Amino acid sequence: MSAATTLLVRLVHLVGMALVFGGAAFAWATLSAAGPGRADAGGSTASLGEPAALAVTYEWVFWATMGAMVVTGVGNLGALGPPGPSGRWGSILTAKLLAVTAFVLGSFVRTLVVFRLRRGDSTGSGRSLLAKGYGATAAALLVLVALAEVLAHG
């Protein structure tokens, strides 16, 4: 792989991480600031409205970015030369792959929660559930960044 290609692959990977982390933090902050959004005094069960639109936009971008990050992650591994399964570096890679897989599964559940809330399965209390979901996403991404840092620099 040429130096320019390696740089491009890493750039896409980093920008992708910044996008999903920044988006999750933004969604968390926006939904938290909007309040818990429980049913009003009249017992209204209004749909989520704008928060749902924000969440759906994030999910579009999130899954596109995850696809791009998987392919650039493999590219990064190819450029560095992947370690064998044994040894410290190999164990860290195993841990990172397992953590990313768990994160992707959790993220899919979060996305399906968004879909269910949008279909009107819930009252306004869904807004606080979404806020917690995006907060957890941002926190999990920080852990993954730390693992990636250890993997890259030891």
Next chain:
Amino acid sequence: MAETAAGRAGERGRVEAWVVSSFNLVVLSLVGLLAAHASGALEGELAGFGTLPGVAVFAYLWLLTAAASRWALADGGLAGLRNGLRGLWRLVLRGFAAGALIGGAFLLGVVLVGAVLNGAPLLSLALIALIGVAAAGVVGGVIGGLSVLLDAGCYWAAGRLVGRWTESGASDDASHAEY
């Protein structure tokens, strides 16, 4: 008004197909990476793969998965899982068919491009396509069916989460009303 509702449903279908196809592809890639790494085969496999061919193969697979998922989810989408085992079985069958299409089309595309680039004779190409596409179709079908089961598990988990959250929200409201 009916047109607006249909437009909303269409937009929902597109988002759902996009998310489900991307999730299934990402999970499959990660499981493949984990298996290759655990067996020690990752180093050898990556060494023989260039960046551009790798990105092209992944993009082709993504495109196929997105199109097949759109077809598989066209008849009600994941909401069909609310119909119990009948809904699940229906989606698993559609997932199997979609996976078989992806597997067959993927292998056919890769073999065709490889043959054109390497100048392989037409007869051997046809033979590889005939046997390989059938085998890839079966493997793809099994992966497609298993993917639906994984999707259904996550859909069930999301439903439980929303249900519990709504219940706790409602009981909070009720306790506030008492005071």
